[in-house]
Amino acid sequence: xxxxxxxxxxxxxxxxxxxxxxxxxxxxxxxxxxxxxxxxxxxxxxxxxxxxxxxxxxxxxxxxxxxxxxxxxxxxxxxxxxxxxxxxxxxxxxxxxxxxxxxxxxxxxxxxxxxxxxxxxxxxxxxxxxxxxxxxxxxxxxxxxxxxxxxxxxxxxxxxxxxxxxxxxxxxxxxxxxxxxxxxxxxxxxxxxxxxxxxxxxxxxxxxxxxxxxx
Numbered sequence: 001x002x003x004x005x006x007x008x009x010x011x012x013x014x015x016x017x018x019x020x021x022x023x024x025x026x027x028x029x030x031x032x033x034x035x036x037x038x039x040x041x042x043x044x045x046x047x048x049x050x051x052x053x054x055x056x057x058x059x060x061x062x063x064x065x066x067x068x069x070x071x072x073x074x075x076x077x078x079x080x081x082x083x084x085x086x087x088x089x090x091x092x093x094x095x096x097x098x099x100x101x102x103x104x105x106x107x108x109x110x111x112x113x114x115x116x117x118x119x120x121x122x123x124x125x126x127x128x129x130x131x132x133x134x135x136x137x138x139x140x141x142x143x144x145x146x147x148x149x150x151x152x153x154x155x156x157x158x159x160x161x162x163x164x165x166x167x168x169x170x171x172x173x174x175x176x177x178x179x180x181x182x183x184x185x186x187x188x189x190x191x192x193x194x195x196x197x198x199x200x201x202x203x204x205x206x207x208x209x210x211x212x213x214x215x
Contacts, residue, residue, distance in 0.1 A: 004190075006038040007171040009159050010109075011045035012099070013092040015071040015082070017168040018117040020180040021109070022080045027187075028106060036190075040104045042096045043156040045167050051160045058089045074180075083120030093152070094143055095123040098133060100151050101142035108136055 008024065010017040028038060049056050057067040068084065075082035095112050102108035115121050115132050122128040126140050133140060142148060159169075163176055170177045170186045175196060177186035189195045 003036050004173045005171075006036050006190075007041055007162075008038055009041050009043050009164050009167055009169040009171065011043055011092055011167045012095040012112055012116055012123065013045055013089055014167045015068075015084070015117060016180045018082070018113050019071065019074060019080065020168045020170075020183060021113050022078075023180070023183055025106070025110065040099075040106070040109050041155050041159065042099045042104065042109075042152065043159045043164070043167065044093070044096065044152065047156045048160060048164060048166065052165045054165070056089070081118050083118065085116050085120055085124075086122050087124075090122070090124040092123070094126050094129055096152055097143040097148045098123075098129055098136070098138060100155075101138045101145070101148050102136045111136060 010021070012018075024038075045056065058064045068088070072082060072084075095116065099108050099112050102111075111132060112123070115129070116123045123132075126133075126143050129143075130140070133143075162171065162174070164171075164178075166178045168178075168180060170183065172186060172190055175189065177183070177189070185195075195201070
C-alpha cells in the first residue's frame with residue numbers, strides 16, 4: 001500500500017487531533033508514511049457532527065470535564081506538552097482558515113497547534129492570531145478571502161462525503177481510521193493490507209444491526 005493516497009482530517013479545536021499530530025510528525029519523516037504523501041486537510045468538526053446527528057464530547061456535561069482531564073493525562077503519559085486554550089470549545093474557523101491561507105504545510109499546521117495547545121493561546125478570532133499570522137507571513141485579509149472560506153467548506157464537504165464522522169481521521173485510500181488511539185491500527189493496515197482482508201474483519205463490515213434505539 002506504499003502509494004495508496006493518505007489523507008489526515010483534523011480540526012484545531014480537537015485536543016485529540018493535537019495529540020495525534022505529535023505522533024504523526026515523526027512518521028511523516030519516516031519512509032513508512034513518506035512513501036505515500038499525506039494530505040493535511042483541516043475541516044470543521046462541528047459540521048461533521050451536524051451531518052452525523054451527533055454531539056461533541058464538549059457538549060455533554062460530565063463527559064466534557066472527563067475528556068479534558070483524560071487528554072491532559074494522555075499528554076503527560078507520553079511527555080507531550082499540553083495547555084488548554086483560555087476557553088473550550090472555541091470558534092476554530094480563524095485557525096482553520098489560517099492553516100489554509102498558509103498552504104496547509106507541515107510547518108503551518110504545527111505552528112497553529114503549538115499556538116493553541118502548547119502555548120495555550122486563543123485562536124478564536126483574527127485579532128487573537130495576529131502574531132502567528134505575522135510569523136507565518138499570512139496577511140489578515142487572507143483569512144476572510146472568499147477562496148479561503150470556500151476551500152474550508154470544500155474540505156469539510158469532501159470529508160463528509162468520504163464518510164468521516166470525527167477527528168482526527170487518517171484515511172488510507174477509502175479506509176478510515178478514527179481517533180488518536182487508532183493510529184497503530186492504521187499503520188498496521190498500511191504495512192499489510194491483509195489486516196483488513198481478514199475474514200473476521202470482513203464479517204464485521206456486514207454485521208447485522210440487532211437493535212435500534214428509539215429517538
